Amino acid sequence: MWISEFEIPWNKMPASLLKATLTGQRARPEDRRSWKRIVVSAMQEVCQNPNKAACDEIAKIIVSRYPSTFADMNEEDEQLGIGYYSLAKQLKTRVEHVNRNNVSEKIRKPRIMSQTSDDGSTKTVRSKVDSYGCINWQPKCVPEGETAESLEDRRKDIAAIFQSAGPRAVDRPDVDESMRLTYIYQRHMLNSCPPPSIGEIEEHWPFLLTKRGLCDHFKTLTGIDICDRVGEALQSKGTRIINFFQRQTQNRDIQRLLAEPDRHSCSASSDEALPGARGLHLSFGRCNCNKEIH
DNA sequence: TGTCATCGGCAGGAGGAACG
DNA sequence: CGTTCCTCCTGCCGATGACA
Numbered sequence: 001m002w003i004s005e006f007e008i009p010w011n012k013m014p015a016s017l018l019k020a021t022l023t024g025q026r027a028r029p030e031d032r033r034s035w036k037r038i039v040v041s042a043m044q045e046v047c048q049n050p051n052k053a054a055c056d057e058i059a060k061i062i063v064s065r066y067p068s069t070f071a072d073m074n075e076e077d078e079q080l081g082i083g084y085y086s087l088a089k090q091l092k093t094r095v096e097h098v099n100r101n102n103v104s105e106k107i108r109k110p111r112i113m114s115q116t117s118d119d120g121s122t123k124t125v126r127s128k129v130d131s132y133g134c135i136n137w138q139p140k141c142v143p144e145g146e147t148a149e150s151l152e153d154r155r156k157d158i159a160a161i162f163q164s165a166g167p168r169a170v171d172r173p174d175v176d177e178s179m180r181l182t183y184i185y186q187r188h189m190l191n192s193c194p195p196p197s198i199g200e201i202e203e204h205w206p207f208l209l210t211k212r213g214l215c216d217h218f219k220t221l222t223g224i225d226i227c228d229r230v231g232e233a234l235q236s237k238g239t240r241i242i243n244f245f246q247r248q249t250q251n252r253d254i255q256r257l258l259a260e261p262d263r264h265s266c267s268a269s270s271d272e273a274l275p276g277a278r279g280l281h282l283s284f285g286r287c288n289c290n291k292e293i294h
Numbered sequence: 295t296g297t298c299a300t301c302g303g304c305a306g307g308a309g310g311a312a313c314g
Numbered sequence: 315c316g317t318t319c320c321t322c323c324t325g326c327c328g329a330t331g332a333c334a
Contacts, residue, residue: 033303052320090303096322097302 003057009042017069024068032070036087040094050095052088059088139184151185154178155204162206170210179207183220 013021017031027035039058043050050058063071063084071083142151158178161169169175179186186205198209207213218226 037302092321093304094302097304 003054006043006046006058008058008061009038012038012042021066021069026073027069032090036090036094040091040098043091043095044098050092052092055091055095056084056088059084059091063087139187142184143181146181148185151182154182155185158182158207159204167207167210170207170212175207176216179213179216180220183217186217187221 014031014034017027017035019025020027020031039062040050043054043058047054059070067079067083068077070087071079072086073079142148155178158175161172161175165172170179186208189204190201202209205213208217215226218224
């Protein structure tokens with residue numbers, strides 16, 4: 001293995017870090033970062049994509065030579081664990097970062113799922129997978145009394161209703177019922193690989209892109225009522241958000257917003273909602289100072 | 295001095311490989 | 315075959331530098 005021949009470039013160690021090793025001081029964060037870059041760069045001269053074992057070995061050597069400067073320590077200067085875990089992890093992270101988008105040097109070849117793009121070229125894509133918090137990502141059973149054909153009929157029906165009646169029809173009981181029953185059909189389309197574009201989703205499931213359609217779908221997907229959850233979050237965190245912005249005394253835009261009477265609350269009749277609504281407005285207002293929200 | 299774009303470090307999830 | 319380990323990947327955010 002190349003690691004047995006590898007020579008750590010001690011001569012390239014930053015002067016201030018060298019001084020720290022001589023005096024037994026901890027490495028300054030910037031020196032530590034700089035040193036990691038130097039070491040990884042040297043490793044990559046012999047191996048473009050060093051694996052974890054290689055990073056472990058190098059970190060072990062560095063820590064064994066200068067333990068008081070590099071080893072994992074607690075506040076009482078006692079070594080934590082193997083002592084070189086953090087440095088090894090950071091070296092590996094640096095390797096991964098440098099190798100971002102470097103397809104040729106991957107240790108594991110990615111699963112190939114080719115997708116032809118508009119310009120005719122093919123590219124590999126990863127399918128979307130079950131994500132944290134979902135309880136109904138890819139349902140398997142169609143609702144009782146339904147078939148694939150009946151679900152497709154329902155989809156066509158509600159798409160036609162959208163065409164004639166518009167998005168407000170989302171509140172109609174028959175639309176609600178069909179949206180609920182076709183949830184499995186919606187999920188299978190959304191989870192397909194390559195994933196559908198927004199335009200395709202809009203064409204197939206126009207009501208899904210209404211506020212109610214999204215909220216209902218989200219609730220079935222995660223079991224969470226997003227409207228209730230946002231309201232609760234604003235209740236509990238709104239005051240804290242305002243406190244934060246009140247400390248931003250240098251930003252005149254924020255202070256101007258704080259000084260304004262609250263005319264932005266969508267539920268102005270409820271005094272209890274004010275901290276949350278004001279906090280949310282400030283949060284978004286701050287974003288809008290710098291960039292558009294897409 | 296403030297804004298913006300880019301870089302780089304880090305956390306954490308997904309999933310394949312290795313292991314017992 | 316289930317569990318653990320490791321790699322790949324992505325998003326977030328602070329640091330940094332260019333520029334007005």
